[in-house]
Amino acid sequence: MGYSEEERAFIEWYPRGYGVGFKVKERLFETQTKYQRLELYQTEGFGKLLVLDGTVQLVEIGEESYHEVLVHPVMLAHPNPKRVLIIGGGDGGTLREVLRHESVEKATMVEIDEMVVEVSRIYLGIDRGAFDDPRAELIIGDGVKYLKETEERFDVIIVDSTDPVGPAKLLFSEEFYRSAYEKLNEKGLYITQAGSVYLFTNELLDAYKAMKKVFDRVYYFSFPVIGYASPWSFLVGVKGDLDFRKVDVSRAPEKLYYYDPERHETLFQMPKYVRELLEKE
Structure with missing residues (x-):
């Protein structure tokens, strides 16, 4: 996993030997x-590439395929x-898209790693x-700690984290979902x-199962994201009587x-076998 000076390429290897790579200047x-x-x-061909712990976070040309859908x-x-x-x-991409909505009075962003913000502002500028x-x-600061301790309430909570493996697993736990539900x-x-x-x-499947224990309704959808092993999945938890199928x-x-x-409605296309697995939960 990572950058090869000899090949002038960065490759992120996923399970089972599947890789996503970019030629690097x-x-x-x-x-x-x-x-x-x-x-x-x-x-x-895709502008700048941001990598954290060997995993692709975004490519400059096409990052909207993730941030718009999130x-x-x-x-x-x-x-x-x-x-x-x-x-x-x-990196600021999610914040940028949130602030395109005129109804927003306040958007609070909690990022644990200050260097990610600094480097993104200097080199990327996708926050615009x-x-x-x-x-x-x-x-x-720590988003898990913040959500547990804050007295603020929110209309929308967006988790723009690294993959649901390793250190980020806490963000996909039932305990964390309960904190989020309470603060909505x-x-x-x-x-x-x-x-x-x-x-x-x-x-x-694990995240979906945990969310279903907490939220009033849970929706799943997928979208092809440039730079990721697509299709990429997203989960939406609902508090109250909102219908995520209507915008x-x-x-x-x-x-x-x-x-x-x-x-x-096209968001909700999911491979048949994955949909069947989810519906068993």
Whole structure:
């Protein structure tokens, strides 16, 4: 797993020998932060590539295929999302998309690794000014601890974390989901990415099972994300009587590249065998 100087390529290896790779022009930056190894590369055809602990976080050209789908479906399914919590998302892409919604009065982002934010602001700039928006609050800290201790309540909670394996597993636990449910308003939505449909199927099933014990309803969907072992899975937890299958198209931001609110129903396509496994839970 990682960068090969000889091949001038970065490859992320998934289970069963499946890899996602990019041809690399040069390594722009690398460091060991307090929490993880951070690398940044210039690729041949996809702009800059951000890597944490050997796993692809995003590629500059096409990152919207992840951030749009993580943010807009839940924002448009909620009738009036004013207060939003983002856990993780240090590159700023999720914050950027959240702040495209005029209803948002405050977006709080809790990122554990300050270096991710600093490097992303200096080298990537995909936040496009979101960190400087007066509605944005950046907290450097542990999202699990913050959610347990905060007295604030939110309309939407978005977890933009690393894969549901290793250190991030706490973000996919029943205990964490209960904290999130408690901190949602009477009507609220929670969304998390849940890994590769084909290669992290067991992790997806575990997260879905845990969420079903907590939320009033749980939805699953998938989307092809550039740079990941797609299709990529997402899970949505509902508090109250909201229907995630219905979105307010009239509030959709202009110039979306990947997520199409008018074709919202296409999100719910899932391979038959995976859907059957999920429906057994």
